[in-house]
Amino acid sequence: MVGFENLVEVPPMRKTTVGYDCPEGVDIRGRYDAEFASILTRDALQFVASLQRQFASHISYAMDCRKEAKLRYNRGALPAFDPATNPLRHADWLCAPPPPALADRRVEITGPVERKMVINALNSGAKVFMADFEDALAPNWENLMRGHINLRDAVRGTISYHDKARNRVYKLNEQTAKLFVRPRGWHLPEAHVLIDGRPTAGCLVDFGLYFFHNWSAFRRNQGQGFGPFFYLPKMEHSREARIWNNVFTAAEKMAGIENGSIRATVLIETLPAVFQMDEILYELREHSVGLNCGRWDYIFSYVKTFQAHPDRLLPDRVLVGMGQHFMRSYSDLLIRTCHRRGVHAMGGMAAQIPIRDDPSANEAALELVRKDKLREVLAGHDGTWAAHPGLIPAIAEVFDAHMGGGPNQIYSAKREDAAGVQAEDLLQTPRGVRSMEGLRLNTRVGIQYVAAWLTGSGSVPLYNLMEDAATAEISRVQNWQWLKYEVELDGDGLGVRVTAELFGRVVEEEMERIEREVGKERFSKGMYREACKIFARQCTAPTLDDFLTLDAYNHIVVHHPLASSRL
Ligand SMILES: CC(=O)SCCNC(=O)CCNC(=O)[C@H](O)C(C)(C)COP(=O)(O)OP(=O)(O)OC[C@H]1O[C@@H](n2cnc3c(N)ncnc32)[C@H](O)[C@@H]1OP(=O)(O)O
Ligand SMILES: O=CC(=O)O
Numbered sequence: 001m002v003g004f005e006n007l008v009e010v011p012p013m014r015k016t017t018v019g020y021d022c023p024e025g026v027d028i029r030g031r032y033d034a035e036f037a038s039i040l041t042r043d044a045l046q047f048v049a050s051l052q053r054q055f056a057s058h059i060s061y062a063m064d065c066r067k068e069a070k071l072r073y074n075r076g077a078l079p080a081f082d083p084a085t086n087p088l089r090h091a092d093w094l095c096a097p098p099p100p101a102l103a104d105r106r107v108e109i110t111g112p113v114e115r116k117m118v119i120n121a122l123n124s125g126a127k128v129f130m131a132d133f134e135d136a137l138a139p140n141w142e143n144l145m146r147g148h149i150n151l152r153d154a155v156r157g158t159i160s161y162h163d164k165a166r167n168r169v170y171k172l173n174e175q176t177a178k179l180f181v182r183p184r185g186w187h188l189p190e191a192h193v194l195i196d197g198r199p200t201a202g203c204l205v206d207f208g209l210y211f212f213h214n215w216s217a218f219r220r221n222q223g224q225g226f227g228p229f230f231y232l233p234k235m236e237h238s239r240e241a242r243i244w245n246n247v248f249t250a251a252e253k254m255a256g257i258e259n260g261s262i263r264a265t266v267l268i269e270t271l272p273a274v275f276q277m278d279e280i281l282y283e284l285r286e287h288s289v290g291l292n293c294g295r296w297d298y299i300f301s302y303v304k305t306f307q308a309h310p311d312r313l314l315p316d317r318v319l320v321g322m323g324q325h326f327m328r329s330y331s332d333l334l335i336r337t338c339h340r341r342g343v344h345a346m347g348g349m350a351a352q353i354p355i356r357d358d359p360s361a362n363e364a365a366l367e368l369v370r371k372d373k374l375r376e377v378l379a380g381h382d383g384t385w386a387a388h389p390g391l392i393p394a395i396a397e398v399f400d401a402h403m404g405g406g407p408n409q410i411y412s413a414k415r416e417d418a419a420g421v422q423a424e425d426l427l428q429t430p431r432g433v434r435s436m437e438g439l440r441l442n443t444r445v446g447i448q449y450v451a452a453w454l455t456g457s458g459s460v461p462l463y464n465l466m467e468d469a470a471t472a473e474i475s476r477v478q479n480w481q482w483l484k485y486e487v488e489l490d491g492d493g494l495g496v497r498v499t500a501e502l503f504g505r506v507v508e509e510e511m512e513r514i515e516r517e518v519g520k521e522r523f524s525k526g527m528y529r530e531a532c533k534i535f536a537r538q539c540t541a542p543t544l545d546d547f548l549t550l551d552a553y554n555h556i557v558v559h560h561p562l563a564s565s566r567l
């Protein structure tokens, strides 16, 4: 079984759960709420339990394989193309053709499953909205349950929201974006849903509840006979894609819909996965609608994979962009791989967001986004991500102008030249300097992000950029790496080394700066001190924690005892 019990303390099993109508072996430890009960129905829970019972051992095995791979990398091995799957990479085969509803995905907006944002995103003019249970969401019980309610209402077209402060009512437009849902990664537990006494895989809760309640309405209202549609995060190997494929097949069987109804885009956002793109597409070939360059987690994964390789240290986070050779090679190979297999190659997220109070800074930010999107469309990407509705017109303009009039570039941008991308290209160490300001910024951003996450916000604007779990991970692991190897900060001309003592001073000073910036009141009411403890502990840990959010998750689990579950 999945070893999530190590991560969250699970009190002894109870025989029954007051409030929720649970099937045998299912126990809900989250707060009772009558609205939540309309999601946590007996049948829906039975479906989630059947997925968990069917797939927990497969997930557990896949997580063990991740650990083994980590050991190999830590002993000096490098990620590489698998010789055993060479024939598969060289053979000619195609994924199922994209469903008509998804031919054109040139701009996709993303955001957490928060009610107003769901409506705004669906109305934003983007072709797709990716509703996020992952990088952009702090998965506390309230966020999760409300997220499912919001998605159910969105799929049925009945979602509305009354902003009382502004006396504004939000409703869906006639024309809306197509909805994708991103469940959490395999590694995250859902500690409020116990099955047979153990926390459930978070992604199976996210997928199972959403699929159970929405497959039918989605196919009618959104998917033109196909769907539901998903984004799949943070995979490291095609064996993990096989599990998703089997989950999809099991769900289709339960619903009595044809194989290949469900479609999913896999984020290539770990370094090992870039060597597995054909294999991942092959596993999901009946269910695939392409791959996406999840650039922020990818950078995080580069550091994580090379945590024991002091010759592959990253420069300042702001210098690790898509212009670096390893990033460009990854995007080129992803496009070539997808188009060869007949599916979309999606671009990623530029971190800039609109800057309301400074027109010239706003224009500069927009220009950076335009440049990033121009690079993507000229490289052959079929669409890209937008973090904010205010960016959509500029992004759409770039893609409209360079897509040659078609809905995508699958058959017009084959990128055969990228067949020559080699392992060395994908692994090349990024160039640039390391600076004290880089260390300070990582610290300031990391602490503020964790503070936001602990209080329920999984994506936040910080210093005019979008920050989420993936971008914050880069700050954390970069600090860890610099501390571990006591790197010299060569960007300042001072030659200072990053020691525990220096870091301690930086943390103190950055906490003072955060307090000045957010104000005393917000600082004392927020969770900055707790966040600082979590972040600093992780940066200085002798062994790198696999994920920032795993430790932080323990701080947002609230187990409701039997007697108070109706409060
Ligand atoms: C690495 C990755 O995984 S990227 C994907 C995951 N990350 C994300 O999805 C981040 C998505 N973006 C966001 O969460 C937000 O844009 C933030 C946090 C970056 C900025 O949020 P804010 O500062 O609140 O934005 P701002 O105040 O400018 O919002 C203006 C309006 O746009 C709306 N808005 C902003 N971003 C979004 C969005 N992504 N989707 C829908 N609506 C949005 C707001 O709801 C607000 O609506 P209103 O005028 O009706 O009240
Ligand atoms: O999920 C996207 C990323 O960049 O990470």
Ligand SMILES: [Mg+2]
Binding pocket: 135, 233, 234, 267, 269, 294, 296, 297, 470
């Ligand atoms: Mg990501």
